[in-house]
Amino acid sequence: MKEMKKEFGKAKAKDSEEEQSAELYCKLNSVIQEFEFDLEKGKTFASWFEKHKSFFENEGNSLAENVKVRLLVAKLGGSEYAKISQKMMPQKLDSMRFDILIQELEKEFSDPRSxxxxxxxxxxxxxxxxxxxxxxxxxxxxxxxxxxxxxxxxxxxxxxxxxxxxxxxxxxxxxxxxxxxxxxxxxxxTFKQLLEECRSYLATKAEAKVFENIQEKAQPIQNSKMKDNSENEFIRNKYQKKFNYNSGNQRFNNYSDYSESQNKFKDIQCFNCGRFGHYGRDCRKPKGWLNRFNRPQINHVSIDPDSSGTFCGITDIVNPNSILIKQKWITQKLKLNEKLVEMIVDSAS
Incomplete structure (x- = not known):
């Protein structure tokens, strides 16, 4: 009977301790603010725990260690809890020791600046x-x-x-x-070591700048070569388009072949323009007989419609003074529509 009373008293005392612990837990949970990490505002876990440290060590001194751990985990923000729980996996936060959990939180949510x-x-x-x-x-x-x-x-x-x-x-x-x-x-x-580091960096930077200047000087030469190639390509396309040369014409298939052919005719003089490098038949200048300055003057001949002669005549230039001489032609009279017509016979000579 006495043993039963002792056990009953122990159970009752245990229940009262749990009630007091639960009441203290709820009280501290309502007083302690939730932790949110914000580095720009200086809100680190060290500063937050320094502010609420007395609640865990003084007021919550009677709490069991696992209760303190649950209280600390409950006051973590949503993103903070997710971050530290993922870091500590597979270990659960509730199963950790209170002091170890404090150390991990201080490392994770601290100011990373030196x-x-x-x-x-x-x-x-x-x-x-x-x-x-x-x-x-x-x-x-x-x-x-x-x-x-x-x-x-x-x-x-x-x-x-x-x-x-x-x-x-x-x-x-x-x-x-x-x-x-x-x-x-x-x-x-030391300060001297820092100066040596700066001197080494500046020397390396100067060498890199010299190399960049060399590259910049070499770049215009390369650009000029590319420009010459593009001009050659333009000339080739222009000749092909102008003269309608097909792909089988090896002379204008590429500009290099065209340049080689030009070298072959460099000693040939054109009889039309007087320049070297092409034949007269390929000259692009106006021919002498088409040139309006060298063209011989042609006289205009008026024909009397009442004349009984023929109504056509062929003339020829026989001297530099452009004198027109009428030729004698073979004619033949034909009867067309009951009317005699005299026509010139074309000898095809």
Whole structure:
């Protein structure tokens, strides 16, 4: 009987503890804000947990560890929960230890910028106007604490050097930031080493620029060759279109063959225009007998319609003075429609 009373008392005490734990869980769940990661506004998991750390360690000290884990997981945002759960798969978040889960969340939702970059951002801070000087002071205080501005002499030299690099040399600034970040975990990063890195980068950049200039000079020569080829192609197409040469004509099939044929006739003089390189039959200049300046003058002959002679005559030019001489022709009289007509006989000579 006594054992039953003890077991009943233990069960009752256990139920009361679970009720108190559930009540405390609900109370803390309503007080603690949901975590949403926003790097631009500085909302990291470290800053969020620093704000709500007392709820887990003081008020929720009596909670079991698995209850704390469930409470912490319940306060994660939708995207944050999906991201950390996918990262930790196949392990479930509810089965993890509380301190290990805290470490994983701090790694996943932290500021990825290095310490030197944070300090560089602090150096660039400027007060927008006089009215906001006090607000600017508050901002400087918080940002300096976040960036851990406990600088040594070497750190100060490096930071001032990087901040003083002009905006047009932003690539050099990025090289410096990467170099400092690469050596951030060691004591070997000195200002002299940074200057050597910059000197090496600038020398490489100068050599690359010289190579680009050589390429730019070579480019016009190549373009001129391409232009000559295009002009040759244009001339070839023009000749083919003008003279209607078919594909079987090897002389105009390509411009190279045409050029070779031109070389064959370079010593031949045209009797029409006097130039070298082609025959007179292929000359494109007007022929002498078609030239209006060299054409002989032709006299116009008027014929009397009442004349009994023939109504046609053929003349010929017999001297340079363009004298017209009427020839004697063989004629034959024919009877057409009861009328005699005298016609010239064509001898076809």
């Amino acid at each position: 310490k030197i970059v944070k300090r560089f951002e602090v150096i660039k801070l400027r007060c927008p106007c006089v009215e906001k000087v006090l607000d600017f002071g508050t901002l400087v205080n918080s940002e300096c604490e976040k960036a851990e501005m406990a600088l040594t002499v070497e750190d100060s030299k490096i930071l001032i050097f990087i901040a003083g690099i002009p905006e047009e040399a932003n690539d050099l600034r990025q090289i410096c930031l990467r170099f400092v970040e690469r050596h951030s975990n060691s004591d070997q990063c």
